[in-house]
Amino acid sequence: MVLPSEETLTTAINDILRSNDLERITLRMVMSMLSEKLSLPLSQLQRQKPLVRRKIDDFLAAFQGEGADHSTDQPSTAAGSKRKSSVSEPKPVKSVKLTGLERAVVLSEPLAEFIGETVISRSHIPKHISAYAKKHDLQDPTDRRRIICDDALKAALSVDHFTFFSLAKTVSGLVRKPEECDEHLQELAKKCEEKIIQEKLERKQREALNPPPPRPTKRPKQDKSNPDRPRRPSAFSKPMQLSDALTAVCGESQLSRTDVVKKIWEYIRENQLKDPDDGKKILCDEKLMAIFKGSKTVSNMGIAKFLSAHMTKIP
DNA sequence: ATTCGTAACGCCTAACCTGA
DNA sequence: TCAGGTTAGGCGTTACGAAT
Structure with missing residues (x-):
């Protein structure tokens, strides 16, 4: 190549x-x-x-x-x-996309009535509620993270109390995605998101001038020395559709990549196609030549290379 | 550190073979 | 143990906001 x-x-x-x-x-x-x-x-x-x-x-x-x-x-x-x-890379400032928490959501009727808007960015909801709780002195004096609802909050959230941590979960049950709603609400959500994007863009531009320090990565390393570590299912074990040429050698039309390699080696051994002078070399018969693009010989390392062309996804 | 949702992206893993 | 070749997809991280 x-x-x-x-x-x-x-x-x-x-x-x-x-x-x-x-x-x-x-x-x-x-x-x-x-x-x-x-x-x-x-x-x-x-x-x-x-x-x-x-x-x-x-x-x-x-x-x-x-x-x-x-x-x-x-x-x-x-x-x-x-x-x-990418520590030293400048951040993009010309365009932004909204994350799941920034997307506009449609509020339940009681929540919409409480906040005064039907469609709002998901992240703005706790902001509104926290501001209300502070204004009306609803924080539990023994644990200020805990909010004891007054009648208005009870009506909006359908709970007697909540912590800041549980609020997000409570809110989840009280909002809908715009695409699940009628056209009018979808249009409102679209306008709302345009506004959020504009605000985000302006914030990004400010950050580009004064970038915050990068966060360290938290990903733990796999302990490869532990043979009992959890293994993920492999894509190699997924059955694939084989070409006619490969089916002729393997005897089956659908096999996983690993099984195909096994079958090919079985075929090579059964038909004694290994080069007696060079153990790394395979002498192709007609069936193998159909797989290996007409090559009369192929190295044992080269077998895998040709397989992709003979394997397709099963729909 | 905790909650929620979601998209993008990168990392990592898996099996098979032989010979050095 | 590594060489060579294959790649789908699971998973972790990050980003975003809010308060303590």
Whole structure:
């Protein structure tokens, strides 16, 4: 296989980055576009992923150098360094997406009456309720996190008391997604979200000028030395639809990848197709040649490479 | 640290083979 | 134990807001 030269790769990456939104494009997207642009299978390009990542960083560095005078207008992309190492990356400020907690929700009738709005950002609900509790001195004096509801709060939340932690859960039962509601409410939600996006955008722009310190990652490492550690089900054990050529060798039309490899090796042994002079080499008969693109021999390492073309997802 | 929902993204895992 | 090759999908993290 012939991998593209660094120069070819650099030109292609720069073309892609120049013609796409730098705030939205990811490394995965660049890899996919490269695969298409260079007419190379993605799997082949994976080898050059570190180089691609480096070239993206180079591009961004050059790009930022050009626009260094515009501190609030710096470009950014998720395509460069990985999230955990992207400490020095500027944050996107030109566009924002709403998270689940920021999305607009439709309130139950009592809650809407209490807050005075039918559609509101989910995150604003505790804010309203907390402000009300403070104003009316509803905090439990022995535990200020606990709120003792007055009649208005009881009517809105259908509970006698709550803590700040349980409030979110209580609220969950009192709101609906806009898409579950009629067109009028959906329209209200749309306008509400536009407003939230605008506010978020302004906040992001302020943060871009004065970025907060990065948070440390909390992900624990897997204890690989422990053989009893919990294992996840493997994608390799999922049955796939086999091509006619592979079915002819395996004897079954649907098998998992691992089973296919097993069957092929069974077939090789049964038909004594290992090269007696070179244990790593397989001498292909007609059935195997149909799988291995007409090759008369294939190395034991090379078997897996050809399988993907003969295996498709079962719908 | 705790609650809620959700999207995006990256990490990691799995089986199989032989020979050095 | 590593080499080579395959990839779907589970899971963890992060982000967002609020108060204590």
